[in-house]
Amino acid sequence: MATWFITGCSTGIGRAAAEAVASAGHTVVATARRPQTLEGLVAAHPDSVVALPLDVTDDASVASAVEAALERVGHIDVLVNNAGVGYFSTIEESDADDVRTMMEANFWGAARVTTALLPHLRKRRAGHILTVSSIAGVRGSAGLGYYCATKFAVSGFMEALAAEVGHLGIKVTLIEPGPVRSLWIPSGEKKQAVMADYAEVMVPFWDRINNLPGNQPGSPEALADAMLALVEAPEPPLHFIAGAHALAGTRTKIERLAAEVDAWEDLTRSVDRPE
Numbered sequence: 164m165a166t167w168f169i170t171g172c173s174t175g176i177g178r179a180a181a182e183a184v185a186s187a188g189h190t191v192v193a194t195a196r197r198p199q200t201l202e203g204l205v206a207a208h209p210d211s212v213v214a215l216p217l218d219v220t221d222d223a224s225v226a227s228a229v230e231a232a233l234e235r236v237g238h239i240d241v242l243v244n245n246a247g248v249g250y251f252s253t254i255e256e257s258d259a260d261d262v263r264t265m266m267e268a269n270f271w272g273a274a275r276v277t278t279a280l281l282p283h284l285r286k287r288r289a290g291h292i293l294t295v296s297s298i299a300g301v302r303g304s305a306g307l308g309y310y311c312a313t314k315f316a317v318s319g320f321m322e323a324l325a326a327e328v329g330h331l332g333i334k335v336t337l338i339e340p341g342p343v344r345s346l347w348i349p350s351g352e353k354k355q356a357v358m359a360d361y362a363e364v365m366v367p368f369w370d371r372i373n374n375l376p377g378n379q380p381g382s383p384e385a386l387a388d389a390m391l392a393l394v395e396a397p398e399p400p401l402h403f404i405a406g407a408h409a410l411a412g413t414r415t416k417i418e419r420l421a422a423e424v425d426a427w428e429d430l431t432r433s434v435d436r437p438e
Contacts, residue, residue, distance in 0.1 A: 165394065166190040168232055168239045170219055170276055171246030173200035175345030176295060179383035180243055180390055185211045187391055192232040192239070194246075219246045219272030220264075229279045238287060241394055242280055244273040244294040247313075249351025251372060253361050254308035256354050262309045265352075269313035274320060281328070288332040291394050294321050296337045298409040301402075302416040306368040325401050336399050338390070341408030343381030348372060381406045 167184045171177035172193040181193040185208035193201050194217035201214040213235050217228040232239065247269040250261060273294055284290035299307050300314030318337055325335035353372075357365045386405055393399045404413050424431070 164189050165240035166192070166236050166238060167241040167243060168192040168194070168229075168276075168280065169243040169245060170194050170217060170272070172204065172214075173197060175347065176340075176343060176383045176386055177243070177245040178204070179387040180245065181212065182207070183384065183387035183391060190236055192236060194228055217246075217276075219276055220267040222275060225275045225279050229276070229283075233283065239280060239283060240290060242277065242284075242290070242292045243390065244276055244292070244317075246272055247295070249347045250310045250353075251306055251348075251351055252309070252354035253306065253357060253365060256357060256361075257309050258352075258354070261352050265309065266313050266316075269310075270316040270320070273317055277324070281333075284333050285328070285331055290332070291334040291336065291399070292321070292324070293336050293338055293390055293393065296321075296339045298339055298341045298404075298412045300337070301339055301404075301409070301413050305364045306372070322401065334399055335401060336393055336403055337401060338386070338393075338403050338405055339409055339413070340381050340386060340405035341410075341412065342375055342379035343383055343386060343406070344377070344379045345383060348376050380408060 167181075167189055169177055169181050169184070169191060172181045173195040177195075181191050181204055185191045185204075189211065191208070191212045192215060193204055193212055194215045195201055196216065196218050198214050198216045201212075205212050205214050213232070215228045215231055216224070218224040248265050250257070250265045252258075277292060277294075280290075284292075294317060296317050297310075297314045299311045300318040303311045318339075321335050321337050328335065355369055389403070389405060393403060404410050
């Protein structure tokens with residue numbers, strides 16, 4: 164049995180992951196900004212769940228949670244970076260402070276927790292880091308520009324990390340889902356009143372977003388089961404595309420990128436000139 168450290172366990176994907184991992188017989192360090200939200204989880208799995216407060220945007224909180232986790236459970240086998248927030252706006256109309264807050268949670272939060280645990284994982288020459296990104300970290304989307312930026316940043320960070328730690332026995336997997344039933348949309352900051360110039364793009368966007376809560380095809384419970392399967396796989400992927408929506412978006416991105424590269428190949432090669 165393994166020991167998991169999961170961020171953002173109060174609701175949604177993080178909560179489902181903690182419940183699935185505990186039900187499978189593993190030990191779970193479940194964390195949340197408000198640890199009282201984890202009382203039901205601990206009550207259901209008193210012998211396998213350790214609840215700790217953690218604000219991924221705060222260095223001291225991260226250090227304290229990691230230290231407390233290692234004191235309580237001895238070691239960590241699997242880290243799940245799940246904590247994050249959404250933000251819905253055109254790029255021009257986004258609020259700079261809101262965007263910085265999101266970057267602190269979505270990118271720097273994952274980076275903080277990962278780097279805090281890396282010395283422990285390096286020493287053990289083992290471990291698996293799962294980071295919940297998004298299809299928004301695979302292809303850009305109108306209305307989610309800055310959110311996409313946080314997820315692209317996470318993806319680049321984790322790809323680089325995988326190249327640095329693979330020889331140390333540490334595995335890295337980016338989980339990139341499409342719409343999953345969670346509080347991501349209801350709880351995310353929204354700038355729904357848009358300039359007239361953006362209406363052609365944003366009116367259909369808001370129709371989709373406002374009708375999506377409760378109708379998302381992705382199941383947090385099914386995604387949690389997929390995490391268990393990924394950790395048990397002898398050679399897990401660096402990128403795990405989760406759900407049909409994300410799969411279609413990823414394939415479209417690959418096809419468009421390949422076509423663009425091919426169409427401009429001659430000019431691309433002209434950049435390399437002999438001295």
